[in-house]
Amino acid sequence: MTIAPLSANAAATPSPQARSAAPSDYTTFLRMLTAQLQNQDPLNPMDSSDYAVQLATFSGVEQQQRTNQLLESLGSQFGVMNLAQLAGWVGKEARVAAPAWVDGAPVTLSPNPAALADRAVLVVRDAAGSLISREDIPLIAGPMDWAGTDMAGDPLPAGAYSFSLESYSNGDLLNTRPVEVYAPITEARGGPNGTMLVLRGGIEVLAADVTALRGGV
Known part of the structure; x- marks a missing residue:
């Protein structure tokens, strides 16, 4: 009976079941190796180098599994810290x-x-992407308040609206x-795809896409 060495790919990407079963697998390996030694052909015993290779291979796989577990644990901790x-x-x-949530109050744009x-x-x-208004605005780079009205000057119904500048x-x-718009953050x-921020109205954006913060507590 020969115990085939585990492949490097198996060590690199163990399944959750394989990771959790590492201690029991190690015990099973030792039992199988002992049985192999007891039942080997006395006239053709297993070479000591083969024994060493099998033991080193399994030890390496077990060490890789523990390393993967440690990396996963660190990744979870970093996520919580973030x-x-x-x-x-x-x-x-x-x-x-x-997009910004419009509900009757002015929206601050940049x-x-x-x-x-x-x-x-x-x-x-x-x-839905339908055109709501086109209006000339001052040539300023700083923030400005937009009234939240259509081309006739009537207040828009509550909802999410997107903005572009020509x-x-x-x-x-x-x-x-x-x-860019300024909107209150309600949740992180x-x-x-990364840490998400929820803005007023349930609009979700990646934290990495935020270019500035202001006000608040």
């Missing part, structure tokens, strides 16, 4: 290129028109850029 740090963001306003522009047009669309020079369109939570 969320703990982001807890201080809750209640503050994040500046991010994302338009940032092109440097050579002589005209800037704010374009507002609803959650920059013109001598009547020619220079570029169209997403407009982990996600498959």
Whole structure:
């Protein structure tokens, strides 16, 4: 009876069941190795180097499993630490290129028109992508309050709206850029793509996409 060495791939990507069964597997290995020694052919005994290779192989696999467990534990701890740090963001306003929740109150925008522009047009669309308004705004790079109205000046119904800015020079369109908005952060939570922030209205953004914070507690 020969115990085949485990492959390196098996060591690199053990399943959760394999990780949890490492101690029992090690005991099983020792029993199998003992049985192998007891039942080997006396006229053709197992070479001592083969014994050493099998023992070293299993020891290496077990060590790799423990290393993987340690790395997973550290990853979980780092994730918890990151969320703990982001807890201080809750209640503050994040500046991010994302839709904003409109419910009758003014929305603070950060338009940032092109440097050579002589005209800037704010374009507002609803959650379905339909055009809601186009309006000229001042050529300023700092924050400005948008009233939350349509092209007729009537208040918009509550909902999520997205913003872009068209920059013109001598009547020619220079570029169209997403407009960053300021929105309160209501929650921070982990996600498959990284830490997510939940803004007012349930709008979710990646924490890595936030370019500034202001106000809050």
